[in-house]
Amino acid sequence: MADVELIATATFGLESLVAQEVKNLGYTGVTVDNGKVTFAADLSAICRANLWLRTADRVRLKVGEFKATTFEELFEQTKALPWPELIPEEAEFPVEGKSVKSTLFSVSDCQAIVKKAVVESMKKKYKRQWFPEQGPLYKIEVALLKDVATLTIDTSGAGLHKRGYRELTSQAPLKETLAAALVILSRWHPDSVLMDPLCGSGTIPIEAALIGQNIAPGMNRGFVSEQWPTIPRELWRQARRETHDLAHYSRPLSIIGTDIDGEVLKLARQNASEAGVDGCIHFQRLPVAEVRSSKKYGKIICNPPYGERLGELREVEKLYREMGRVFARLDTWSFYILAAHPRFEKLFGRPATKKRKLYNGNIKVDYYQYFGPRPPKKGDKTPHNMDIKSAGIGI
The missing domain is CATH 3.30.2130.30 (VC0802-like)
Known part of the structure; x- marks a missing residue:
């Protein structure tokens, strides 16, 4: 071949x-x-x-x-x-x-x-x-x-979203591939703070940590084509060696995952440990109403509940209003929120800077992006608009 x-x-x-x-x-x-x-x-x-x-x-x-x-x-x-x-x-x-x-x-x-x-x-x-x-x-x-x-x-076998770190999941897990996409689309940089205040089983913080330390998402799993005699085993050995050579395991990261559900946070910590990034993420039990930060700049990336089940919609709408009030206190931060509700912006309290249509499984969703001011460069006291043209993270 x-x-x-x-x-x-x-x-x-x-x-x-x-x-x-x-x-x-x-x-x-x-x-x-x-x-x-x-x-x-x-x-x-x-x-x-x-x-x-x-x-x-x-x-x-x-x-x-x-x-x-x-x-x-x-x-x-x-x-x-x-x-x-x-x-x-x-x-x-x-x-x-x-x-x-x-x-x-x-x-x-x-x-x-x-x-x-x-x-x-x-x-x-x-x-x-x-x-x-x-x-x-x-x-x-x-x-x-x-x-x-x-x-x-x-050539893959199990879908590439199956990284190998999430055997146990919360009730409605976000696919790892979509979580990684949300982080990449946010233009988050490993030097800045990232927070998910509705982190569930921790998929967004974990994928951010893998990106931040340039850890290959498939490093800890196997692929069906590894058993193919048509691909020399040495090619797989070289490729896996490359994943270790290019990883930045010691790069410090500021990633925070909070959730009101203590049981689901146990899953998040276990998943982060399986992924080898538990030392990069601080998980904490915390209701959305109490979310705050002493950091001047950062990014919130989250996938709040959609309210698909009968009787849940009113609670979800209440949550979106609360998110709008709480996030408004972080007026120099940027927010990236995945939601399916057609009136999300109205409930949140302001229109998004930018929207992107996506699919979470079979559910049509929008990725609402609210750009905050870019942190000033050293010696520059004037805030700038968010630079959305910065390159995505890759090897």
Whole structure:
């Protein structure tokens, strides 16, 4: 396997962040589309992308793409792709699929056709009539969009949001990939204070700490492609060595996570310990009404409750009003709040400087961004507007 084409899949609204992360890793020829970022690279990119991408959902190896409006076209063009160069004889290779706005709308039929075509291709190379499929996993996906079929193999295994530090969760956890995106979008710098006053199981503070110390999010987990004989083990060893070489474990950080629920804070502390960043985060039981800081400048990043369950909406609206009053006391801070309520700004008490549409799972949300004044530089007593063009954090 020589140079490869990879697809980093992304939640709607995060594609540009994933693209920037790919570029930060040194890869070029990056193209962005709805839900995915495609790039060409050498074989080691499979290892590095899985280890380092904070906001992508998973990394797929692109095998081929073509137009198909009949099952015969799907079969023949799939069969013509270089499957035996990618999949070893003993491998397990199940097929999953999806179809959107395509003539071939039956996903189960498309999966069966692709499976048969791959088997026929491998029969020719390996000179056998059946395959036991008891070896490493090469999960194939056939994705049809407007009659264009894209064939890929998943290199990640479990989704990239599963960092390995959060076995126990609170009731409605925020995905680690989205939490990392919230921190990156805030342009938080490790030299400044970050506070989450509704931290729950600690995902936002933990992801901030990983970013602040440049710890690769995939450092403490495995990936399905680590078992592939088609990727030399030395490439994985080098990639993992790089994650240790580039981490700044001793960089001091000022990250605070507070919550009114003492039990959920126990989870937060345990999760931070599993992630290896418990020494970077101060967790404290505290109601929102009592949030304050002696620091002149800082950023609040939080994901307050949405009030989806019947009877909760009134309490959530009360919380948003309280947040508006409490945060107003921190008049030189910046606030970044993820919310689904259409009247959030009115309840909070002022319009956001900027809004960004995102998805938290299947829930449409807005990321409300309130820019405070930028801390003055040394020798400069005049506050400036927040510089929103500063570069994102990456390796």
